[in-house]
Amino acid sequence: MRTQVGIVGGGPAGLLLSYLLHLRGIESVVLERRSREELESEIRAGVLEQGTVDLLNEIGVGERMMKEGAFHRGVNLQFGGHRHRIDFQDLVGRGIMLYGQHEVVKDLIAARLAAGGEIVFEARAVAVEGADTGSPAIRYVGREGREETLSCDFVAGCDGFHGVCRQSIPDGARREYERHYPFGWFGILVEAPRSSEELIYCLHERGFALISTRSPQIQRMYLQCDPEDDVANWPDDRVWEELHARLAMAEGGWRLKEGPILQKGIVAMRSFICEPMRYGRLFLAGDAAHIVPPTGAKGMNLAVSDVRVLCESVAAFYASGRTDLLDAYSERCLRRVWKAQRFSWWMTSMLHRFHGEDEFRYRLQLAELDYVTGSRAASTSLAENYTGLPLE
Numbered sequence: 001m002r003t004q005v006g007i008v009g010g011g012p013a014g015l016l017l018s019y020l021l022h023l024r025g026i027e028s029v030v031l032e033r034r035s036r037e038e039l040e041s042e043i044r045a046g047v048l049e050q051g052t053v054d055l056l057n058e059i060g061v062g063e064r065m066m067k068e069g070a071f072h073r074g075v076n077l078q079f080g081g082h083r084h085r086i087d088f089q090d091l092v093g094r095g096i097m098l099y100g101q102h103e104v105v106k107d108l109i110a111a112r113l114a115a116g117g118e119i120v121f122e123a124r125a126v127a128v129e130g131a132d133t134g135s136p137a138i139r140y141v142g143r144e145g146r147e148e149t150l151s152c153d154f155v156a157g158c159d160g161f162h163g164v165c166r167q168s169i170p171d172g173a174r175r176e177y178e179r180h181y182p183f184g185w186f187g188i189l190v191e192a193p194r195s196s197e198e199l200i201y202c203l204h205e206r207g208f209a210l211i212s213t214r215s216p217q218i219q220r221m222y223l224q225c226d227p228e229d230d231v232a233n234w235p236d237d238r239v240w241e242e243l244h245a246r247l248a249m250a251e252g253g254w255r256l257k258e259g260p261i262l263q264k265g266i267v268a269m270r271s272f273i274c275e276p277m278r279y280g281r282l283f284l285a286g287d288a289a290h291i292v293p294p295t296g297a298k299g300m301n302l303a304v305s306d307v308r309v310l311c312e313s314v315a316a317f318y319a320s321g322r323t324d325l326l327d328a329y330s331e332r333c334l335r336r337v338w339k340a341q342r343f344s345w346w347m348t349s350m351l352h353r354f355h356g357e358d359e360f361r362y363r364l365q366l367a368e369l370d371y372v373t374g375s376r377a378a379s380t381s382l383a384e385n386y387t388g389l390p391l392e
């Protein structure tokens, strides 16, 4: 099989890239390891930056998001039993959209297939060959277990953190930066009405907690936990007890709404960046190139901005043979990626309990939260980063 751009991975990065290229008249094929059903049901991100929302609308795949998603004008930060609102709309004139990543994935798959695009499900890439030549190829194993080859002009490595594309860049040609955090997130999906109109990020002596939402009927909540912990250690009663304890307000009155827990899971937290994001004709995008801890709600948004830059660079090449944008791809993306990494690290450091450390650190965190919520300048900085920095 042959195409112009071979895309490994059918997550938000790969699917959006394929659709953006199609709008520029460029052919691509997406190879995705999992089935369509698996892809469309995995619960992950929920916060879309204004720029992501605008892009999905501009390319005509935002209709359901605008109907079923919820636009939020701000978020709450809670500490010391008090809740403080950060009003994004007032501070920076932008907001965020709460709409599940799997819903974005469903919309992108539908749009791509309706336009005659090719997404090969249950096709596992095993190697990228000839990335440093003019004619790279992706070797993959299809549904029938046969090994096949997709030849192309460019390979887009959109295969997430555990994919094969980054690994196919020789060790000497890439540098990796990494940080692990001594905690994870215990996440639940709950069938219950909303407890709060807007998200609540909470620091408590017992650890971090987050109240988010998916729809008026389905809520998403997270608790800081040991990354090595087991879901089996968290019966429903314990989850609710911990959420009530961490989110309790000093003056009382507010109450978390409970309901049946539909799903539980634990995610580890890490920061990771691979530089450069390009090797010859192989371009990495999204989680394949970088991971941010979820406290800043940036991962999927970064995937979106990477592929936007990649599409522009590839389109310029096909239109006029220009290679300067391809050459600038990694640097352009990394400037934004490092700033999002910094913001995610900062939110994570400010809002989690570092249990092994002394009280001095915790008191500094409380002072920082007090400053961020009390100073318009500091709140504006949070709002500007949370709602999304501009591309350039």
Ligand code: RFL
Pocket (backbone or CB within 6 Å): 008, 009, 010, 011, 012, 013, 014, 031, 032, 033, 034, 039, 043, 044, 045, 046, 047, 048, 101, 123, 124, 125, 126, 158, 159, 160, 161, 162, 163, 164, 185, 187, 267, 285, 286, 287, 288, 294, 297, 298, 299, 300, 301, 302, 303
């Ligand atoms: P994905 O989504 O991991 O997709 C990669 C795809 O590649 C496939 N694949 C392969 N296919 C073929 N051959 C191979 N050898 C392959 N190896 C892998 C995989 O099956 C998969 O389908 O990466 P992508 O597209 O770069 O998208 C990144 C986002 O998924 C990720 O950054 C976000 O989910 C992160 N994230 C959040 N991001 C936000 O912007 N806002 C949020 O509110 C937010 N919350 C979160 C999050 C991530 C979380 N978890 C689960 C880590 C909350 C959580 C709890």
Ligand code: PHB
Pocket (backbone or CB within 6 Å): 044, 045, 046, 047, 199, 212, 213, 220, 294, 295, 296, 297
């Ligand atoms: C989510 O709704 O899943 C979510 C919200 C905010 C975050 C991370 C995840 O920072």
